Structure formats: structure tokens, C-alpha cells
Amino acid sequence: xxxxxxxxxxxxxxxxxxxxxxxxxxxxxxxxxxxxxxxxxxxxxxxxxxxxxxxxxxxxxxxxxxxxxxxxxxxxxxxxxxxxxxxxxxxxxxxxxxxxxxxxxxxxxxxxxxxxxxxxxxxxxxxxxxxxxxxxxxxxxxxxxxxxxxxxxxxxxxxxxxxxxxxxxxxxx
Amino acid sequence: xxxxxxxxxxxxxxxxxxxxxxxxxxxxxxxxxxxxxxxxxxxxxxxxxxxxxxxxxxxxxxxxxxxxxxxxxxxxxxxxxxxxxxxxxxxxxxxxxxxxxxxxxxxxxxxxxxxxxxxxxxxxxxxxxxxxxxxxxxxxxxxxxxxxxxxxxxxxxxxxxxxxxxxxxxxxxxxxxxxxxxxxxxxxxxxxxxxxxxxxxxxxxxxxxxxxxxxxxxxxxxxxxxxxxxxxxxxxxxxxxxxxxxxxxxxxxxxxxxxxxxxxxxxxxxxxxxxxxxxxxxxxxxxxxxxxxxxxxxxxxxxxxxxxxxxxxxxxxxxxxxxx
Numbered sequence: 001x002x003x004x005x006x007x008x009x010x011x012x013x014x015x016x017x018x019x020x021x022x023x024x025x026x027x028x029x030x031x032x033x034x035x036x037x038x039x040x041x042x043x044x045x046x047x048x049x050x051x052x053x054x055x056x057x058x059x060x061x062x063x064x065x066x067x068x069x070x071x072x073x074x075x076x077x078x079x080x081x082x083x084x085x086x087x088x089x090x091x092x093x094x095x096x097x098x099x100x101x102x103x104x105x106x107x108x109x110x111x112x113x114x115x116x117x118x119x120x121x122x123x124x125x126x127x128x129x130x131x132x133x134x135x136x137x138x139x140x141x142x143x144x145x146x147x148x149x150x151x152x153x154x155x156x157x158x159x160x161x162x163x164x165x166x167x168x169x170x171x172x173x
Numbered sequence: 174x175x176x177x178x179x180x181x182x183x184x185x186x187x188x189x190x191x192x193x194x195x196x197x198x199x200x201x202x203x204x205x206x207x208x209x210x211x212x213x214x215x216x217x218x219x220x221x222x223x224x225x226x227x228x229x230x231x232x233x234x235x236x237x238x239x240x241x242x243x244x245x246x247x248x249x250x251x252x253x254x255x256x257x258x259x260x261x262x263x264x265x266x267x268x269x270x271x272x273x274x275x276x277x278x279x280x281x282x283x284x285x286x287x288x289x290x291x292x293x294x295x296x297x298x299x300x301x302x303x304x305x306x307x308x309x310x311x312x313x314x315x316x317x318x319x320x321x322x323x324x325x326x327x328x329x330x331x332x333x334x335x336x337x338x339x340x341x342x343x344x345x346x347x348x349x350x351x352x353x354x355x356x357x358x359x360x361x362x363x364x365x366x367x368x369x370x371x372x373x374x375x376x377x378x379x380x381x382x383x384x385x386x387x388x389x390x391x392x393x394x395x396x397x398x399x400x401x402x403x404x405x406x407x408x409x410x411x412x413x414x415x416x417x418x419x420x421x422x423x424x425x426x427x428x429x430x431x432x433x434x435x436x437x438x439x440x441x442x443x444x445x446x447x448x449x450x451x452x453x454x455x456x457x458x459x460x461x462x463x464x465x466x467x468x469x470x471x472x473x474x475x476x477x478x479x480x481x482x483x484x485x486x487x488x489x490x491x492x493x494x495x496x497x
Contacts, residue, residue, distance in 0.1 A: 034206040040415070078202075145223070146207045164461040165198045168219045169211060 024063050024103070024126050026070050027142040032101070032124050033077030035140055035148050038166040039122070041159070043098055044079045050087040050097030054106045063103035102127065102136045110135070113154060120159035147171070199341045200310055214313040214333040217322055227319070228254075232312040242306070243350060243358055245334070246299050254316050262354065262382045263300050263400045264432035269316045269330035276435035279329035281319070285336055287450055287467050288326075293490040294435065295326050301446045301471065303406040303424030305378045307346040308362040310335045339364040339372035340410045340418070355399070356382040370412040377405045384431045398441050402428040420452040434475070443474040465496040
């Protein structure tokens, strides 16, 4: 086998490994978009989604790649079309986006929370520990059972609020 | 001859009353999000079907369509724990976990939170319900007593019929059904958005059939007549602002049918029911508030055949409920 073929094979295996490592799936995105539609000031139309990741963390990088692929070309759920924008964690302060999607293992949560609060931008993640820690306002889990977790303090500071009926169906703390 | 007149006014101050939040909820969007139906019929608050602390089943619109049923008792007979006694083509009695009988009481039947059972006896004349099967989003069945939340007549269970909301759902269906025993049924359900903030829904239906195809003997001429039903319901919703919705509804139903009354007496009954309802729902900083007022009028005229010594009573029953 030639050297070039070995390189291609290694790259393909690395890509497959990255996808397998990714913790986020298309159903997560569907759940996230549907959950956001219950916000009292729900986003509509085309929304730039800042995918916050840590380039130095393989898990976070894999999630960012996966999310970007899933949203490529504009993922439409309900009234919202999502356009992905990768945002390294150290550049969240300069990101011009309508929503942050925090990847697992991105780290530096305090910085993101400050930016989300200052810019009144909602943050959503599949990493529920980040929600419990206050880094992100909304956490979602699509399986085995759909779960939605909202950090009330983080939500209030970033201007996120939901209808009363919806709040009775999720977990707030 | 008017032999019975009754009226009742109920005032409920139950902040968590059954289906209190129903009309403000987008059932379809919530079901898509959580992957299962949501309900308010068990605790009064919105809950996912897998979270309810009661024995409950939810019959969805898909279940109804697949059942092939032509009326609600026909749908309910497929639900475990529900007993359906079909006495004639158009009359059926429904109970939870047995104890069924003619004119079976103790089962609270609601349409979007409005009680629709016949208050003068506690039974439900299913033909008099102003609803078409294709307008039903889901039928929520709570098996077992639920009087603590719903009050009178919920001793056996609760059946809450949730309809499509024209503000959230687009439903346009028309159907014609024919069968033996001269059965014919037509149904129309349509919703229409009137701008961004208001919508209406019209339901109309009719049915006719014969219980018997053989000739009737003289003593039974009075009770063996052809059945028919006609129903119309108009529902309008207006968003007064981002958080407040006004819901207005009116209905009219006439039904004539052979049936078996309490005491197992065969009769031919002419029903006429009317209802009006107004509901104001507001999602405020202090929580979700809902004020509901509705009146139901039912007239039931009984004919006991050509038996001279049995009178033909007519009952007039008016129920008004104010709920906050």
C-alpha cells in the first residue's frame, strides 16, 4: 500500500473516530430548536448559532465539527433556520451570534456566561453539567428520554424566559 | 308535557382545576418536543404522559383514525379497563373497570374542560356531544376516582376530550360514511386563521340509521323509530395580547335515538342540547390565570312506545359553571 493511501486511510479513520466521539446528534438539535420555540421571545427566521468549542479538547472539537455538519446549509426546525458559526472559546466576546451552542468539554464557562449575560444571548448545550454550573442557561438531552434543564439564574441574566405551561414540563432550578 | 325542570349553578375556585391550562398549550408542539402526549387531566397542571401519577391512557388522533370507529364509545371500547355497553346503534354506556349499567353515571366527561354529561342523571348521552371525531386531538382517560380535583361525577373516572386548537392547528376534513342498517354519516371540520391573532373552527356533522330492519309490532311502534343526529359547533380564539387569549364557543345538537334508560326501559328519546362558553386565559408574572364561564342546556323528551299508562316525560336541565 502506498504512502498516500495510508494517509487517506488514516484520515478517514480519524474522521470516523471524531464522529463516534461526538456527543451531539441531529435529534439533539431538533429538541434544542423546538425547546427554543417555547421562549416568550422565541427566535424566528434565520439565526446564527455560535458553536462554542475548545480547539484543544478533542471532545469539544468533535462536537463542533458534528454540529457544523448537521447545520450545514441551514437546518430548519419550525420557524427557525440555523446557520452555524464556529466560535473558539477564547473568542466568544467578539462573536456576533443570536444563540450560543456550547459543546461538551469547551471549558472556560464563566467567560461564556458573562458574554451571554451582557449580550442577552441564550445559551444551550447537551452538557448538563455546564447548566448546573451556571455556564449555560438551557440543557437538553434527547435520549433515552427527552429532558430539558433550565438554570433559572443564568436564564434570567441572559434574558431567557419561557411560557408558564412549558415551565411546568421541564426541570428548573 | 314538562315533568322535570332542573337547573344548577356551580362556582369553582380551583387554581389547579382540571385542564385549566389546556387552551393555552400547544399540544402538538409539546408532543413533538417530548415524543409523547402531554395532559392536564390528572393534576390540573401540564404533565407528560409518562409522568402522570395516575392510571391514565391517552388515545391519540392516530389511534382514533386507525380504530375505524364512527363515534366516541366505539373508540373507547378498545381501551383496556373501559367497559362499553352498546344498547342500540346510537346509545352506549361507558364506565371504568366495571359497574356499567344503563344510563351509567359516575363518569365525568369533558370537552376541553367543559362538562358535557347530562347533569340530571349523571349519565352521558354520547350522541349529544357537539364534537366530530376528526376534531379530536386526544382523548385522556383517567381510570379511577378523581373527585378531589374535578368534583362531582368523577367517582368512576374522567374522560377529557381535547380538540384541535385553531390558533395552533390547521385541520380541514370532510368525511362521508355509509353502512348497513341505513347508516349514513357526514362530518366536516375546518379551521381558519383570521390574521395573526385570531382563528375559528367549525365542526358540523349529521348521522342517520335504523336499529331494526324487520317490521315492528304495534306495541313497539313508538320506540322503534329511526335514529338521527345533527350537530354544529363554532369556536373562535383571539389573542388579545402576547399573553392573553379569549376563547368563545357555542354549540347546538339534536339527536333522536332508541335507547335503554335507567331501569332497563326501552324508550325513544329526543335530545336537544345547546352550550355557550367563554374563557379568558392569561400568562402573567404571578402564574397562569384562567377564567371560564359556560352554560349547558339539555332537553330530553322520552317516549315509551304505545303504552298508554306510561307518561312521556320531558326533562329540561340547565347547568352554568363559573370557574377561576
